[in-house]
Amino acid sequence: MAYTKYPNSNFLKAELGKKKLKPMYLFLGPEEGEKDKFIADISSILFQNNPLAKESTGRFHCEDDEINEAAGFALSSSMFSQTKLCILYNIDAIAPSEKKPLEEIINDLPAGATLIATSLKNQPPAVLSNAMLKKIETIQFWRRFDNDIHRYISAAFKKHGYEAAHDVLNIIAVSNNNDIRKIDEALEIIIGSAAQKTVSAEFVTSIISDNSDTSIFDFIDALFQKNKKALVYYKKLMDRGESEQRIFGMILKEISLLEKYYTAESETNSVTEALERCGIREKQQDKFLGFTRFFHKEKLGEIYSLAMKADYKRKSANRRELMSDPLVSFISGMIFSDT
Numbered sequence: 299m300a301y302t303k304y305p306n307s308n309f310l311k312a313e314l315g316k317k318k319l320k321p322m323y324l325f326l327g328p329e330e331g332e333k334d335k336f337i338a339d340i341s342s343i344l345f346q347n348n349p350l351a352k353e354s355t356g357r358f359h360c361e362d363d364e365i366n367e368a369a370g371f372a373l374s375s376s377m378f379s380q381t382k383l384c385i386l387y388n389i390d391a392i393a394p395s396e397k398k399p400l401e402e403i404i405n406d407l408p409a410g411a412t413l414i415a416t417s418l419k420n421q422p423p424a425v426l427s428n429a430m431l432k433k434i435e436t437i438q439f440w441r442r443f444d445n446d447i448h449r450y451i452s453a454a455f456k457k458h459g460y461e462a463a464h465d466v467l468n469i470i471a472v473s474n475n476n477d478i479r480k481i482d483e484a485l486e487i488i489i490g491s492a493a494q495k496t497v498s499a500e501f502v503t504s505i506i507s508d509n510s511d512t513s514i515f516d517f518i519d520a521l522f523q524k525n526k527k528a529l530v531y532y533k534k535l536m537d538r539g540e541s542e543q544r545i546f547g548m549i550l551k552e553i554s555l556l557e558k559y560y561t562a563e564s565e566t567n568s569v570t571e572a573l574e575r576c577g578i579r580e581k582q583q584d585k586f587l588g589f590t591r592f593f594h595k596e597k598l599g600e601i602y603s604l605a606m607k608a609d610y611k612r613k614s615a616n617r618r619e620l621m622s623d624p625l626v627s628f629i630s631g632m633i634f635s636d637t
Contacts, residue, residue, distance in 0.1 A: 304438040320435040322413040327439035331479030355383045361391040369399035380410030389415045390423035397425045404430050447471045454485050462497040487533050490630045491526040522589040524633050560595035604631045
């Protein structure tokens, strides 16, 4: 069997830089993290902050026999928007005897819909005929060498005005197994937490090596004490599968409690009565009063404004680009704001 060479991710990056999209893609190769980045980039170009982006995106795993559901999603019409993104993971898991739904997707994909199929293999799976492949833009994702990863991390730091020594690059690469997606997540935390423009190995190690169990309450305590560890805790909660909505809701709940406290204090002119009105238990009172030292009542309006912007962005945007997670930006804004 002849081995076909396909364009690599650099070609796709250049095409997306020109906002050029194809209706169908096949992403080949073992570099899963980089595939995820390009899926997010394509999604961002496709939807352009459309609030219906989540409802118009379908993710299906062929190894879980979800190809029929994928066909139903891709080929159905929507009363809300023609723009649609169908992502088919691991299409090499589709047996040749079950390829009809895939053929229907490729042959009948409606205008405005985009298909992205992925495979860990370096060549297209047998389920795709030559006729089908002619309709698809196939991109090869090779595993990156260490030097490539180091250059990538260095460029990310420079983009945001930071410098890092070679040992820092190596710590980040090794601790994340050279996975681009995980490296991006680590960079979000490191850049969001760094107080100095020169990032040291000691600082990065302290961020990455914090392996203690973290609860959502630990996160809230750190955030409302303006502790940079809140960013680390946030990442851990997300990695563990904590609901983004719950995290955001807990932040809003604490902001609302601060607002209620300040209103009660103004009406009663008594800290003790204000705490009682808010239902804050005696064991928690010192900690809560510590929050008030970091978040003064005059600034709560600004914090609410940041929260509403973050809420809009997280509901409407498809984002996995560096430093573009709305909650990371919101949390950083709370930590580093002059309140």
